[in-house]
Amino acid sequence: MNDASVTQRITDIRRARGESLAILAHHYQRDAVVAHADILGDSLELSRKVAGLSARDIVFCGVFFMAETAAMLAGPGQRVHIPAPDAACVMSEMAPAALVERVLTRLAAAGRDVLPLTYVNSSAAVKAVVGARGGSVCTSANAGKMLEWALDQGRGVLFLPDKMLGQNTCNALGVPVEKRCILDVRGGGERLDLAAAASAEVLFWPGQCVIHARFKARDIAAVRAAHPGVKVVVHPECAPETVQAADAAGSTSFIIKYVAEAPAGAEIVIGTEINLVSRLARRYQGEKTIRPLCVSGCSNMAKGTEENLLALLETLDTAAPVTVPEDVRGPATAAVAKMLEVSAR
Structure with missing residues (x-):
């Protein structure tokens, strides 16, 4: 099945299931997955949204601890699934x-x-x-x-x-x-x-976080030397010296807001997972210059694909949901x- 067929099949299943299905995705997921999300957010945003969902089946595109958290917050009769159960977090x-x-x-x-x-x-x-x-x-x-x-x-x-x-x-x-x-x-x-x-x-x-540990203060010094006037924003999972060398630091939602509020023509370098940086660069292409401090991708987030999302959706009624033991x-x-x-x- 080619990419277009996979995309269309997911779209058809979502349409057929209607409000009984909700797909949540973290900002670090690849674009092909994010395109199917009903809700896109960071960990706090997604945690807040789960409790208010009425869907019977909640599909969480992210890493396993996120799906566990969603399973804890889901209501009676709701089931939480993850397309890539082996997506861990180092x-x-x-x-x-x-x-x-x-x-x-x-x-x-x-x-x-x-x-x-x-x-x-x-x-x-x-x-x-x-x-x-x-x-x-x-x-x-x-x-x-x-x-x-x-x-x-x-x-x-x-x-x-x-x-x-x-x-x-x-x-x-x-x-x-x-x-x-x-x-x-x-x-x-x-x-x-x-x-x-x-x-x-x-x-x-x-x-x-092994992803954010790759961003160094010396990388910021180098980018400032090469691009005077550039603004640097990083995630607070970076080392303290990296955060101190940056212009701003915050969660993925903070970074998105920082870029959105920057004036036209701004040049912004971002220190976080590459999927989010690349998405922002495309969103503001021609208006603002967005580039990564260095390319750092999460291999566990990358385990979420359009193909395994489809595979889950096609077996949703029989798929084993994410569960958390009652004593936990x-x-x-x-x-x-x-x-x-x-x-x-």
């Missing part, structure tokens, strides 16, 4: 739930009371560990608000799994560097520096619900 896998539990237990035994705050880029099992301890979830769009909330609870905070987003958020909030500590979780948590953890206000899990679903959903409540204030 950052998420840097924080296994058993190790997170072990680290929190060791900290508590040493007298360090911390409230866990997990980035949405984490498994449902990790969200459950966090929720069971009264913690919450954040996205890159609301990390500042959620970290402020966590600090206001009067306990220390463990920010996981992304040390980059955590440090950049602390920089934005003015949390002193001497009040921060990146944990060493090797050896099953046996290498924790409990003395350093005792004196820190914010503890960071040592994870990072309860506390994990509580953590996500807390984020939605706080971020809506």
Whole structure:
């Protein structure tokens, strides 16, 4: 089946199923997939939309932790599917739930009371560990608000799994560097520096996004030398020195808005996943110059294709939906619900 046939077949199925089907896609998905989305957004936008959907079948085009989150927020009788179930997240896998539990237990035994705050880029099992301890979830769009909330609870905070987003958020909030500590979780948590953890206000899990780690401050210096007057905007999963060298940093939705609000003739270099950058470059071609800081693509996001979207849609009635065990679903959903409540204030 050629590309045109695949596209037409998906269109026909969507038309036939009508309001019983909703297709959600993350901004990092390829254009051929995004073209079929009823809702396109970043993690926060998509989380907010799921709860209001009436469709029986929700197809989530993204990586697996996103589909898990959607499954937790879906209502009775609704089913969540993902076209590429093997689309993982390297950052998420840097924080296994058993190790997170072990680290929190060791900290508590040493007298360090911390409230866990997990980035949405984490498994449902990790969200459950966090929720069971009264913690919450954040996205890159609301990390500042959620970290402020966590600090206001009067306990220390463990920010996981992304040390980059955590440090950049602390920089934005003015949390002193001497009040921060990146944990060493090797050896099953046996290498924790409990003395350093005792004196820190914010503890960071040592994870990072391999896609955004590729963007360096030296890349920004080089592009400014080659193109004087250029504006640089990056995602806050980049290293702190990269964020500090940029003109602005924010979530995918922030980046989209930044480009949209730039004046005609602007030249903007973007440090984030290449699918979004290329889409923005095409959207504003002839009006603004958009280019990537460097080409960095997510191989897991790339697992979502038009072909496996069609394959799922053709077997939707018999396809196994994404499920979350009940003992995980309860506390994990509580953590996500807390984020939605706080971020809506």
